[in-house]
Each structure stands twice: as structure tokens, then as C-alpha cells.
Amino acid sequence: MKLVKSVFLLAIALAKISNASTLPKCKSVVTRREIRHLSDSQWQSTRQTLNTMQNQGWFSWFAAMHVAHFRTIHESPTFLPWHRRFIREFELVGQYYQPDFSLPYWDSSIDYKDPVSSIVLTDKYLGSNGSGDDSCVSNGLPRKWMIDYPRKHCLRRKYNLGNKIKPWFSPESITSDIQMSKTFIDISTRIEYGFHAVVHNGIGGDMISGSSPNDFAFFLHHCNVDRVWWKWQNIKPENVKMYNYRPNQKAVSLSDTIAGYDEKISDVMELGYGLVCYTYSENGKISRRDEKGIKEAKKVEAVLKVPEMSLTTGLQSSTLSKFFPLISAEEDTPKSSIDLPNDVSDRAVKYAQTRINKTDTATDVVAGSIGDTIIKQSNKMDFSDIVVNSNDKDNKILIDNFSSSKITQEKTTKNTLEVLTDAVVIAASKDDPKNIIPLPDRITEQFLVLNHYDPVKYMAYYNEKVGLVNALNKDGYVSPYN
């Protein structure tokens, strides 16, 4: 095994790009995909490679490396570039065994409400919770793994609510992290304190120790961390090479060396150049949804028709301007643009279908503000059961002269309705408690201390996210991931 490693590391050293200011463009790039979007055969070969890497001691090697640099690479501007370099190394090792290997990512925000019900935490992929006195994982990928570092043990997981895991951050919350971050250190801090920390904290076991790379969940998760940074980098050209620090932090610069590697920070800033020859399976722009990745387009279409399931039509303008400034500003992005995953939940699809197909006839869902005129979009459209979302629950006189929630087509003599209140048309069933977005987990004191997170800064971040959840719930927003 030692020999394999030295040969491999030599190969990397020879292939290494010089520190010239312009990096060579990659000759080819691999595409990193969401793990559940791999085909069965892709996952089978990935799994085989991972088992080989485990047998060859690579997981221990990466765990030891992570431990060696732990203090410098967390609660620090190097957090994102260091982990980008680190997981790229893992991917290169994978490619030594399987030339077309690419690291998958886990968009855990899709599973935010009840992480244990994620298929990723089942026998098919990562396996689930540990059991017994040692919290050993006995299914999925690490089923038979014996970990060597720092001492011999089975792979451990210990969920933070017994058999359950406390809620993580919703896709909406992560979109807000991206949109609210003006500088590199803003996005770095939001990612590190936010969805990065809760996934480690919720899974527990090896994942809440310095040797977390023992669990493949680490690499899947950090691949997602890297992807969210990349999304932020894609917002504006000046974001790509932005690297800064807080006034009270130690100064950093793009020419700093990446701890443990020969490259500089500037060498890993732009995907597709130098050593970082990969991309992600999304367009990476702030787009409504990436059409290419949609397996069941019909389902997503249903969700897209429901105003309270969209950030742009389901929120008060004060919520938008505070938490989603890019949508609100309307500068580079159209009003309809949001950046959310395609994988909506089955429950959300059911909700959307009930909302738009009250009978077998398709009903168009319409939205508008004061003074808008809604034009009948098809003959099938009737104006039945329309309720307008209003802060004033008693204000039932909503549309034209009709005050009841039953406004049928026969009652309307024309094909248009005038909206007389500043609100979107919304179904009464939004009041279903299941549509309420839960508060995200707050990491434990122990995990905070392990990472040397500043408790005041951490609470400021956490409170910002609580504010977002409260605003979404108050506005009657229904998450397509609930």
C-alpha cells in the first residue's frame, strides 16, 4: 500500500502546475453528481472503488491529514479552499483505481426536515445509524469497514436524537446564505457555521471528531459544501477569486500556501483550471430550476404552479429584500429566479396537485397584487375555491365583489377577475401544520468547542436563520421540500 501511495503522490507532484499567475485550463473535467442521481451501475462502480480505497488504507490517511491540520482549517478563511483541495485529492486517488471516478455530492438540504428518512442514510448508500455500545454502523457502504485511525474501530455514527436527527437547513435557507453573502468571508462563515456544521453534528460518531474523513459521509458532504461555494462564486465574476478575512482575523492572501500541499490558495479558486478539473451537474447560475436534472418533470411542474411554493410569489417584499436580496434587487436575475434543487418531496407534490387539480379539470393557479387583472387562461379554469392570503384573516372580501370562498365561473360574467387586495391567491390548506418549516438544529457546545467557533458569532448566524424560518412561516410559504 505504501508503494502505491508514493507512486501516486509522485504522479501528482509531476503533474503539478507551476505557480504562474495563469493556470492551465483542464484538458478534461469530471462531473460531480448528486449521489441519488447516479445510475445503479455508476453507484456500483463508485462503491467498489471506495471499498478498495478503504482496504488500501486511504480513509485513514485522509483522516490523519485532516486531524494534522484541524486547527488551521476551521473557523478560518482557509476552510473552503483547504477542503476543496483535500477532497480533490480524494477524487484523484479514486481516479487512480477507476479512471472515470468522480466524487458525488449529497445535497442534504433536500432531506432537511427529517434527515433519517433520507435514502442516502440507508443500506443502499451510506448505511444508517450505529448501534450497540460502540455505535457501529452495520449496513450500507461501511458495513464491514474496520477503521485504523486513530486506533482500530468500526465506523461509528450516533444520531443526535436517538433514532432521529434534528432538522437541518432547508434549501431556501441555503439560497438565502448565498444571496446574503457579499464577500468571501461572509459565505465562508455562513457555510461553515450553517449546513456544514449541522450535518456533522447530527450524524455524530466519527463525524463529530477530527477524524471525520473516516466516514464517506464526510466527502459527500464536503463536496456539497464546495458546490455551494461554487454557486456563490458564479453569481458575479469578481466572486471567483475573492478571498478575504474579517478585521479581527489573521490576514490572508491568495498567495498563501494551502496547508499540507504545495499549491497556493489561488490555485484552487476557479473550477476547470489547474488541478481542480471537475464541475457540478448543474448550471450553477441563480436559475429557477435546472430543467436537465428533472426526472419527473410533471411533478415539479405542479409545484411551480403554486404561488405559495415559490419564493418570488409566496413572500412579502420585506422578507424578500432582507433574506433574498438578489431576487429582490432584480439586477442580474429575473424576478422569477430562485435557486433551489429539483428534488421536491412527494408530500409537496401531493399538496401542489390537490391545489391545482381540485377535480379532474386542470385549474390554473393565479397570483396578483392590487389592481392586477387576472385573465382566464383556459376554458377549464374556474374561479372556484379561491382564497387570498392576507395577514388580516377577517378580510375575506378578496376578489371583485365576491366574498365567499366559492367563486364559480357562472358567477363571473366575464373572463377576468380583479384582485383587490395585495396578496397572492392561495389555498386555505396552507394552514396544515405539516407545512410549517421547523427551526434548524443548533450545534452542541461540545461541537462548537471542538471547532473553536466563536460563540457570539455563531449565535448571530443562528439567529439570522431563525429569523428566516419565522418569516417564511409567517408569510404562508410552503416549502416544496417539506
Ligand SMILES: [Cu+2]
Ligand atoms: Cu474539516
